[in-house]
Amino acid sequence: MTPRRITLLAIALLALAWPLLPPFTVTLLDYIGLYSLVAVGLVMLTGVGGMTSFGQAAFVGLGAYATAWLCTSPTAAQALGMLPVGALPWLGLVLGLAVTALIAWALGAVTLRLSGHYLPLGTIAWGLSLYYIFGNLEALGGFTGLASVPPLSIAGIDLSSPRALGVLIWVLLLAAIGCLHNLLDSREGRAIRALRTGRVMAESMGVDTGRQRIKLFVLAALLAAVSGWLYAHLQRFVNPTPFNLNIGIEYLFMAVVGGSGHLWGAVLGATLITLLKEQLQDWLPRLLGASGNFEVIVFGLLMLLVLQRAADGLWPLITGWTQRWLKPVPRRGGSAAPAELPRRDLPVPGQVVLDASAVTKRFSGLVANNAVNLDVKAGEVHALIGPNGAGKSTFFNMISGVDDPTSGTVSLMGQPMAGQPSRAFAALGLGRTFQHVRLLGQRSVLENVALGAHLRGRRGWLSAMLRTDRREETALLAEARRQIERCGLAEYADTPAASLPLGQQRIVEIARALAGQPSILLLDEPAAGLRHLEKQSLARLLAQLRGEGLAILVVEHDMEFVMNLADRVTVLEFGTVIAIGTPTEVQADPRVMAAYLGGDLPGAHA
Numbered sequence: 286m287t288p289r290r291i292t293l294l295a296i297a298l299l300a301l302a303w304p305l306l307p308p309f310t311v312t313l314l315d316y317i318g319l320y321s322l323v324a325v326g327l328v329m330l331t332g333v334g335g336m337t338s339f340g341q342a343a344f345v346g347l348g349a350y351a352t353a354w355l356c357t358s359p360t361a362a363q364a365l366g367m368l369p370v371g372a373l374p375w376l377g378l379v380l381g382l383a384v385t386a387l388i389a390w391a392l393g394a395v396t397l398r399l400s401g402h403y404l405p406l407g408t409i410a411w412g413l414s415l416y417y418i419f420g421n422l423e424a425l426g427g428f429t430g431l432a433s434v435p436p437l438s439i440a441g442i443d444l445s446s447p448r449a450l451g452v453l454i455w456v457l458l459l460a461a462i463g464c465l466h467n468l469l470d471s472r473e474g475r476a477i478r479a480l481r482t483g484r485v486m487a488e489s490m491g492v493d494t495g496r497q498r499i500k501l502f503v504l505a506a507l508l509a510a511v512s513g514w515l516y517a518h519l520q521r522f523v524n525p526t527p528f529n530l531n532i533g534i535e536y537l538f539m540a541v542v543g544g545s546g547h548l549w550g551a552v553l554g555a556t557l558i559t560l561l562k563e564q565l566q567d568w569l570p571r572l573l574g575a576s577g578n579f580e581v582i583v584f585g586l587l588m589l590l591v592l593q594r595a596a597d598g599l600w601p602l603i604t605g606w607t608q609r610w611l612k613p614v615p616r617r618g619g620s621a622a623p624a625e626l627p628r629r630d631l632p633v634p635g636q637v638v639l640d641a642s643a644v645t646k647r648f649s650g651l652v653a654n655n656a657v658n659l660d661v662k663a664g665e666v667h668a669l670i671g672p673n674g675a676g677k678s679t680f681f682n683m684i685s686g687v688d689d690p691t692s693g694t695v696s697l698m699g700q701p702m703a704g705q706p707s708r709a710f711a712a713l714g715l716g717r718t719f720q721h722v723r724l725l726g727q728r729s730v731l732e733n734v735a736l737g738a739h740l741r742g743r744r745g746w747l748s749a750m751l752r753t754d755r756r757e758e759t760a761l762l763a764e765a766r767r768q769i770e771r772c773g774l775a776e777y778a779d780t781p782a783a784s785l786p787l788g789q790q791r792i793v794e795i796a797r798a799l800a801g802q803p804s805i806l807l808l809d810e811p812a813a814g815l816r817h818l819e820k821q822s823l824a825r826l827l828a829q830l831r832g833e834g835l836a837i838l839v840v841e842h843d844m845e846f847v848m849n850l851a852d853r854v855t856v857l858e859f860g861t862v863i864a865i866g867t868p869t870e871v872q873a874d875p876r877v878m879a880a881y882l883g884g885d886l887p888g889a890h891a
């Protein structure tokens with residue numbers, strides 16, 4: 286049995302049982318489906334994308350109110366007089382989606398700039414505001430709400446009963462899960478997965494993380510709006526209560542308890558919370574002898590317990606138990622013949638690829654880079670050395686768009702790069718690694734490396750959801766595998782990156798940079814943590830890349846490694862360049878000797 290078969294079997298069983306289930310169970314399943322639609326959006330937003338939102342209930346409200354208003358308001362009836370009544374709810378859906386997309390985009394543009402705890406606080410703020418807007422708009426019936434919302438019908442089939450509407454609810458939910466599953470399993474999915482912990486890294490791979498975050502936010506809001514639309518036509522009336530902040534928090538419970546990073550965890554969480562709420566609302570008031578929403582307290586405790594015991598929610602626990610009986614899913618590459626990936630023309634050997642001129646960086650009082658001049662040519666290895674704290678990593682950030690110099694200019698492939706984000710550097714062919722390794726530890730080496738090829742693919746979200754990206758995806762994964770093999774890590778391609786020793790994780794970063802087919806490679810201490818033989822094979826790889834015409838700038842402490850490999854060496858001390866020249870010239874320079882404790886360069890062979 287594969288997980289896929291089990292899923293299909295469960296769906297088939299549900300479908301077969303559907304006509305026979307008692308009405309109460311059907312209604313309960315309808316609500317579980319509706320909540321799951323919202324929770325699955327939150328799993329994408331919070332669990333995968335790292336953006337916590339307490340305000341999703343408000344988007345459910347937008348979807349519900351849009352259709353309720355359109356179907357009941359005399360103004361709308363006048364404007365749409367000639368339309369058949371059956372078409373109104375569908376127009377309501379379109380209106381709800383449009384309004385939600387617009388509002389979510391605007392709110393996202395403001396809120397997503399907030400960092401840390403301010404983002405969840407921001408979502409609370411607009412969650413509350415929208416709730417009060419629903420309650421205070423006269424056109425929306427105030428706190429009494431709108432009644433006589435008509436039932437849905439599709440092509441003449443009446444969906445007024447919970448059993449009939451439930452079919453639509455679950456079809457939409459399963460379709461959403463399918464599409465989101467496909468999305469996560471794609472080029473764009475790799476970018477989305479990097480949003481939570483690897484934004485600086487993802488930008489350096491060419492991902493526009495701000496845009497991806499907003500799209501994810503709008504997507505989650507749209508799923509909530511669809512849920513609200515269905516809810517309005519199930520209940521047949523709407524008022525503000527189900528869209529308040531409490532419910533927003535419950536949606537978050539569902540996503541977190543079920544498994545914040547797992548799509549099916551949303552369904553699990555929605556089921557658990559719905560069933561629990563059902564029971565608790567019966568028992569708690571009797572137990573406590575007073576009425577009130579006491580279940581919220583239990584949910585809070587439950588969430589604390591789950592976060593303590595199983596930080597990733599309950600879904601991974603369940604899949605962990607069942608793993609014994611399940612066959613692992615074979616890595617899908619798609620059977621389609623791979624597409625051709627675009628290749629850039631490499632610069633001719635000797636051409637200046639990167640030119641930094643008088644680059645200065647001040648951190649308040651400290652001058653980390655002081656008028657540094659440095660260029661890197663195609664077909665050379667240029668080493669940047671200097672004691673700890675000399676400003677090497679800072680300089681890397683200046684020339685890769687991670688940070689802006691206080692003064693001075695950087696040009697890449699002849700283009701001035703002032704104020705450009707690091708993804709613009711990536712687009713011009715700059716590949717880099719980080720001194721402190723930045724990999725997605727839980728994802729496979731293959732996926733990490735494939736992210737490096739992000740800019741060589743074109744297919745977007747829709748294409749990924751509908752799986753029309755398979756030729757390109759096959760090509761991207763094949764390219765990632767090629768680079769992994771080239772770097773000597775073929776046997777680890779399918780293991781999680783975090784399970785490799787740190788030294789090899791650095792090599793994974795090199796493979797990731799190479800997957801972007803760069804014309805210049807910036808390596809920050811690539812040999813740190815490698816054993817002697819591994820250093821030798823790294824040196825061979827870099828020499829080979831130089832032979833192919835790449836420009837390579839490397840920061841490294843291992844002087845034997847540097848002096849044997851580099852064509853030119855620039856020495857930095859206290860942010861200032863104190864020497865530049867061939868390895869032999871630099872080693873003979875008295876200032877360099879002085880900088881290195883007044884003696885020989887450690888480990889250097891003259």
Ligand code: ADP
Nearest residue numbers: 648651653671672673674675676677678679680
């Ligand atoms: P290296 O990579 O050569 O060891 P760094 O570039 O990391 O040196 O650091 C150079 C100097 O700049 C150090 O004194 C460091 O403390 C300081 N520095 C680096 N980044 C920052 C920052 N974001 N804010 C303040 N000081 C910084």
Ligand code: MG
Nearest residue numbers: 677678679720
């Ligand atoms: Mg450093």
